[in-house]
């Protein structure tokens with residue numbers, strides 16, 4: 001297999017900057033200088049491959065190399081140059097917009113789809129998404145996004161504020177556990193559910 005050759009898609013990076021300026025509330029986790037877009041030059045997307053672009057966070061040793069060299073890039077989007085040239089403005093914008101929604105507020109973490117894609121996008125352009133003929137131009141028109149549909153990102157601050165319901169829930173679980181112990185039964189499994197799920201979200205490679 002021949003090695004892929006990449007070059008920077010500066011046009012896409014300019015578009016990202018414009019999108020962030022136009023939709024700061026939706027793209028609040030994105031700092032454009034942290035995102036690089038690279039196009040594959042020597043290969044076309046195969047017909048069976050429906051993935052138009054991928055984003056991945058830079059972490060571990062690669063992040064260290066970036067830091068040591070004063071490079072601000074923390075996210076890489078890659079796509080095919082042959083696609084990029086073919087897409088109209090709106091399609092380019094929506095594909096990039098989708099990838100940007102994967103950017104987590106914490107470096108190295110990514111946001112997962114909340115549908116097979118993102119609900120905030122489906123709400124505006126439907127499930128057909130990027131193949132639709134009449135995609136609205138994100139920069140020339142003003143798309144009114146539903147803020148309630150922004151992908152959920154747990155913030156550190158939120159964790160400190162535990163709701164009353166959660167306190168109640170915790171109390172109940174502790175009671176159940178104590179009762180179980182007194183009765184000589186095994187503690188209910190559900191008590192550790194939440195923490196374990198949190199950890200699962202950590203590691204992740206490419207995202208579409």
Ligand SMILES: [Zn+2]
Pocket residue numbers: 098099102113117207208
């Ligand atoms: Zn995606």
